[in-house]
Amino acid sequence: MNMLKLPIYLDHNATTPCDPRVVEAMVPYFTNAFGNAASRNHPFGWQAEEAVDIAREQVAKLIGADPKEIIFTSGATEGDNLAIKGVYEMYASKGNHIITCNIEHKAVLDTCRHLEKEGAEITYLNVKPNGLIDLAQLEAAIKPSTILIAIMYANNEIGTVMPIPEISAIARTHGVLVFTDGVQAVGKIPVDVKNDGIDLMAFTAHKMYGPKGVGALYVRRKNPRVKVTAQIDGGGHERGMRSGTLNVPGIVGFGKACEICMQEMEADAKRIGLLRDKLENALLKIEESYLNGDKESRLPHVSNISFKYVEGEGLMMGFNKNIALSSGSACTSASLEPSYVLKALGLGDDLAHSSLRFGLGRFTTEEQIDYTIEQVTNTVNKLREMSPLWEMFKEGIDINTIEWAHH
């Protein structure tokens, strides 16, 4: 235990550290090989272009795509915007209806809200209590004007993995395109755009041990050939779909990160999954603690747990100098609204306010997990001694029968 270096990072769904091998690959492209990949007439440009081509292959390979199907972006938020707005504009003559769900990332939800103002009709499917969508409900929502289904591959808060192959099979029979936000899944679990029947997918480097500020949008070129209307106009880079000088060092790092994931993902997932299970099993032994989201169809490195009768932010304060993680509570936001994802699962506000998200990663160790189990358990116990709700629970009083003065 004396080898333990603090603070510990368990917030890998927010971002990941760059793998040192990624940084090493990037460094030359800041200084010596600084060329603009669009400079066609000199060696500096050729060098940059070649580096981008290699990276494009590495990125494409990880998701089973053709390199020509990769559009580099600044990240997944841009990819989400380009895919949804781009399809909406490109396929306007076909229809204006988009189906999504209520636990999508804000980059998808807010893009849909934006399009609603421009005349789009959006269906926001409710997820089941386990965080997965109901396929029958999805199919029933499709109508002649439906042009796109936008469902995330894996959820960022609870880690649940959506049935993407089944979703795209349904979409295909109705001639509807499928877009998925693959941010949390790509590089963590096998994602294959061909097998999964995905038409468009946004993902980003910094969630898979690559640098921030670079991502990609996969756009299918065959069966069917998909097109999106550019959202950024300019020099016509990325086959006209995304103008702007390419972030060569970032793209090189992204490529390297994909290559490493390709080689190590399986072993990483196995090792991290065991650590996650150890953590989860220990924490679920605490009285009145509950796992949020489906236990089976889930990413191997995520666990979201509610500790009833203690408040998430107060709980984190017990150890957040030493352990970095996230809470579904939003005591700092002006609205005081807890996580919309947890509420969409049907959790009461009290349980949503009591949740912690543990996101393990490539460099997480067993010592870190042991320390985390100890710290979280101790803090939950300490705060429950201080919690009037815990006292009521122990006295057999149902807190739902109390008339609270609502704020």
Next chain:
Amino acid sequence: MAYSEKVIDHYQHPKNVGTLDKSKNNVGTGLVGAPECGDVMRLQIEVDEATGVIRDAKFKTFGCGSAIASSSLATEWLKGKSVEDAVKIDNMTIVEELNLPPVKIHCSVLAEDAIKAAINDYRKKNGLEELQFEESAIH
């Protein structure tokens, strides 16, 4: 957002956590907030009936660090004060003492409300008229 040292100190070493016997006539209990809002505070006072001075004060709080610190501080301030003076505790003095940022002012409001609710509970038990307070501005 970093917490102030005083908030951290109250969080790590909360003063007067506990429960007083609410069946006693000289104990007043205030329970404010709601689980849905992420804050519930229970504050209790025990009054010396001969002198009208608050002899003991206890709290239990479900909430963030600032809510715990606000209620811990409130119990410290209540002890030894007369009921009359206790009514005058203003949430802004809690804000100043703990250096609470704007997003945490509601925690101090909750503590002020808890004090008033506890005093009114005590007054009611002892046949006194409940005091009327203006609605708190920030909820």
